[in-house]
Amino acid sequence: MxxxxxxxxxxxxxxxxxxxxxxxxxxxxxxxxxxxxxxxxxxxxxxxxxxxxxxxxxxxxxxxxxxxxxxxxxxxxxxxxxxxxxxxxxxxxxxxxxxxxxxxxxxxxxxxxxxxxAPGHVQADVPEWLWPSFEAAFGEAAVAEGQALAARAPVDLRVNRLKASRDAVLEDLSHLQPEQGPWSPDALRFQPGHDGRGPSLQTEPGFFAGAFEIQDEGSQLVTLLAGAKPGETVIDLCAGAGGKTLALAALMSNRGSLYATDLDSRRLAPLHDRVARSGAGIVEVRIPRSRGHEPFADIAGQADLVLVDAPCTGSGTWRRNPDAKWRVRPGALAERIKDQAEVLARAAKLVKPGGRIAYITCSVLPEENDEAIRAFLARHPGFAPVAPVDVLKGAESDFSLLARFATEFGLQLSPRRTGTDGFYLACLRRGD
Structure with missing residues (x-):
């Protein structure tokens, strides 16, 4: 043609x-x-x-x-x-x-x-009905943030610590001209070409060997900052295809207990092969038998960390899914807020005294982020937010620069701020 x-x-x-x-x-x-x-x-x-x-x-x-x-x-x-x-x-x-x-x-x-x-929402290429949320999230930078979300996205990968080092993967993929990610110690980045596409990483020998997985650096960052440690009991409550599950296994050095589930069991299907390829021997996938079934009833109140990668509008991923922003409607946002409240309530029952919940969304909308945490804390007085600065202090690397992007309860990443997709993270600790 x-x-x-x-x-x-x-x-x-x-x-x-x-x-x-x-x-x-x-x-x-x-x-x-x-x-x-x-x-x-x-x-x-x-x-x-x-x-x-x-x-x-x-x-x-x-x-x-x-x-x-x-x-x-x-x-x-x-x-x-x-x-x-x-x-x-x-x-x-x-x-x-x-x-x-x-x-x-x-x-x-x-x-x-x-x-x-044009009006701000037009310059930003953001649906008009969501513009007040954007302005609430970003203030005077809302137009620039929307424009960054309308740009093309790079392709990021996460080096699998269980099988490789970043230097080794950097050398193996040198023919594709990778860059080191600016934040995550495990990230490599490939800029989009003239046509907006990146390299076909899933045909590389290292991918088949489990040396790396495709994962946005923002997703890597919020998983790392969740603070999973070797030997802990960790639950990934909304695991989907398992990107964060595999990252957690590597951060835990394959020591401890790591459980994964998802309300939609079909989303878990790719996880089994990915686990085998990655060498993550501590992962146990539990399939819910029905909508109301709790597959972790036997370990309720015993988890050191429950990671909640909550269902959301996906507004932080509009660089990769530009059609999604024009299809989302107010009813969908309301439904996602309801889902977020339900999954946080589940997490609260699973975490042990002194344990924590890491609440994550790929959204930049305050309704799904700080406001969701505010509502949870009002319903669960036994939990307290962990200050974002303390979340950063507990990380394995120096992420102090991310403190600039703190919100009331968490951290808000975005393409303009961090060069990543728009991820939000808030950590909550259960009282002893």
Missing amino acids: TPAARISAAIEVLQDIIERRRPAADSLKDWGLSRRFAGSKDRAAIASLVYDALRRKASSAHAMASETPRALVLGMLAGLRGMAVSEIEALCSGENHAPAPLSEDETALLTVFSSDD
């Missing part, structure tokens, strides 16, 4: 996403299945165009005075990819599956392309 034909395809996929309110991945998959002539490079390029257009959906619509898929793609080419009007005109010839030629209005708008006069 020509570059122009790829742009036409991206417009077509965006039409499906917007009209049917579908996840981008589903629309892209269906498009590829019905267009067998498109090779893997074509599909990758089209996906990159679609995701980039979704990153800048609001600002492009404002600058182009239109919300049509065509306007969003044209605006993205100018605003995100920095293409000159002449370059865009050359792609829009109307020939050989290329988009139709630019209209006079489109040419004029692209020539003066800007969203600087």
